[in-house]
Amino acid sequence: MIEVRNLTKRFGSHTAVDDLSFDAQPGEIVGILGPNGAGKTTTMRMLTGFMPPTSGxxxxxxxxxxxxxxxxxxxVGYLPEQVPVYPDMTVRGYVTFWAELRGVRKPHARVDEVIERVQLTDRRNSLIRNLSKGMRQRLGLAQAIVHDPQVIILDEPTIGIDPQQVIEVRETVRQFRTKHTVLFSTHILSEAEQICDRVLIIHQGRIVAEGAPATLRQQLQPGAHLYVLIGGADEAQARNLLEHIPGVQSVQAQGEGFTIRTQPDVDIRAEVSESVMRAGFALLELRPVAMTLEDIFLDIVGRKT
Amino acid sequence: MWIIFRREVGQYFASPVAYLIAAGFLVLTALIFNNDLTVSATVKPASPSVVPAFLSFALVFFAPLLTMRMLAEESREGTLELLLTAPVTDSAIVLGKFLGAWFYYTMLLALTLVYQVILVSVTQPDLGHAISAYIGIWLYGGATIAVGLLFSALTENQVIAAFLATAALLILWLGGLAGQIVANLDLARMLYTLTLQGHFTSSFAVGLLRVEDAAYYAGMMAIMLFITIRIVESHRWRG
Known part of the structure; x- marks a missing residue:
């Protein structure tokens, strides 16, 4: 549904988007993830036909x-980062305007349906200036879906609204999956993890990682992490002990215990417990540590710079 | 384009400011008309073009008020980005807005026709003269609105848009005075024909219908709208 090949955008000497390629299938929610200024908005603006690409x-x-x-x-249905509203229009007038502009025939039934879907029915005759930020955000979603577009592009739709409303917006976006392809940008990693089928991590205009949140985590995890807490040994002893277990790549103090990094695909939990026992200490805790996207993200971005 | 046109016209009628502008417009023109009528009872025959002639000056301040909001607000609220990603061309956006403002102005102008009705009922004015003056001031209004729209596209700030447009229109209007202090007759005439007044005061306002004058205002609208479309388009190229 979306097909991007070598997309590049330069502003003068600054390259905002650098040789980006990706696809999105119908019914897929794709998250674009990256810090501010990574090129998310520019990418979306090119996809919506707002600005032309430099090449690609x-x-x-x-x-x-x-x-x-x-x-x-x-x-395409598009919701820019700053929700674009006409403060002097009513909710209904606003959605109707965008419906007509995008060629919806007999818009009234459709407009009411969409307003219902974003739960603004009881406010449909209010002026937009009187709506709260979260309601405006939902109104923005309404205009983006009113013409039943094949692709919905949302630029940071959950920014600046309170947590309850964030959940509502996320819920609404998740419902879009059945009928639309959704491209969704955010810099909140847990959000991408919750909503998206697939995540593109962008940094400085380039894709640095791509995949389903779960596989991404697996792929990028540079080996497995284990948390170990040993009783009856001081720190130096424990560290020394752990470092000498075969398969351990690094040992890092964390709280009272240690996080050890091992080679991927090797399970050394048995060795760890055995070594600890043999040395006469008590193994109080031993558990695998799952990296969050946050850790992966920082790891990748840190490595690239 | 017509959807944008309809929204703009709707905005005028939905907002109390637009009604205030209309009221002020009618009060001012009524005062001028009434004054002229009083004088003409004794001194001179009533002129059917007194209201249009007054408007030719008033529009310098009035047209920017009608247009200042149109594009400045869109770019401030971010709705311009959405308009530019809707399946409409850039020129349809600009033309829709222009026609909306011109239509609103036309309605106000139509209201002033009541003075002509009064005039007909009390005296025997030259109707040809009246028609010419009204056609002239209608085109004149279109040209000033096009100038106002251009400055609305240039900035996000409505006040700045209105101020710059008024300044530009004042220069276009006062240019005729510059002609008076130039010794060279040809240069003076050239300056005069470049101004807004030059194609109204001495032609439409005295009952003269000339193609060149209509062409001047039409050309002015075309050029201003063309530049405005380019400015709107330039949003696509900025960072």
């Missing part, structure tokens, strides 16, 4: 974003 191509539903811009724009 992007296709949406088979239409080139530059050459068939109007076709692309009719098939």
């Amino acid at each position: 191509t992007a296709k949406i539903a088979g239409f080139d974003v530059f050459n068939d811009s109007l076709e692309v724009r009719a098939r």
Whole structure:
């Protein structure tokens, strides 16, 4: 549904998006993850036909974003980072305007349906200036889906609203999955993990990692991590003991115990417990540590810079 | 384009400010008309073009008020980005807005026709003169609105948009005075024909319908709108 090949955008000498390639299938929620200034917004703006790429191509539903811009724009729903509203319009008027502009025939039934879906029915005749930030965010979602687009592009839809509303927005986005392809940007890693089928991690305009949140975690984990807590030994003794177990790559103090890194695909838990016992200490705790996307992300970004 | 046009017109009628502007517009023109009518009872025949002639000056301040919001607000609220990703062309956005403002102005102008009705009922004015003056001021209004729209596209700040547009229109309007202090007659005439007044005061306002004057205002609209479209388009190229 989305097909991006070698997409590049330069502003003067600054390269905002650097040779980006990826695909998104129908019904998939793809998260673009990266720190501020990584090129997420620029990428989305090129996909929505807002700005032309410097080089490379992007296709949406088979239409080139530059050459068939109007076709692309009719098939994309977009919510920019700053929710664009007309404060003097009513909720209904606003959604109707965007529906008509995007060529929805007989918009009224559709508009009511969409307003219902983002739970603004009881506010449908209010002026937008009187809506809370979270409601405006949902209103923004409403205009993005009103023409039933094949692709929905959301730029940081959960930024700046309270946690309850974040959950509601996430819930709404998850519902889109059945009928639309969703491209979703965020810099909150746990969010990407919760919502997305697939995550692209972008840093300085390049994809540094890609995959389902779970596989990503597996792939990128540079070996397994174990947390070990030993009783009856002081720190130096314990460290010395752990470092001499075969298969241990590094030992790091963490709290009262240690995190040890081992080679991937080798389970050394048996060896660890045995060594500790043999040395006459007590093994109080031994558990694998799962890296969160956060750790992976920092790890990758740290390695690249 | 018509969807944008409809929204703009709707905005005018939905906002109390637009009604205030309309009221002020009518009060001012009524005062001018009433004054002229009083004078003409004794001294001179009533002129059917007194209201249009007054508007030719008032529009310098009035047109920017109608247009200052149009594009400045869109770019401030971020809705411009959404408009530019909707399946409409950039020119449709600009033209829709322009026609919306011009339509609103046309409605106000139509309201002032009531003065012509009064005039017809009390005296025998030259209707040809009145029609010419109204066509002239209608085109004149379109040209000033196009100038106002251009400055609305240039900035995110409505006040700055209105101020710059008024300044630009004032220069276009006062340019005729510059002609008076230039000794060279040809240069003076050239300056005069470049100004807004030059194609109204001495032609439409005295009952003269000339293609060149209509072409001047039409050309002015075309050029201003073309530049405005380019400015809107430039949002796509900025960072």
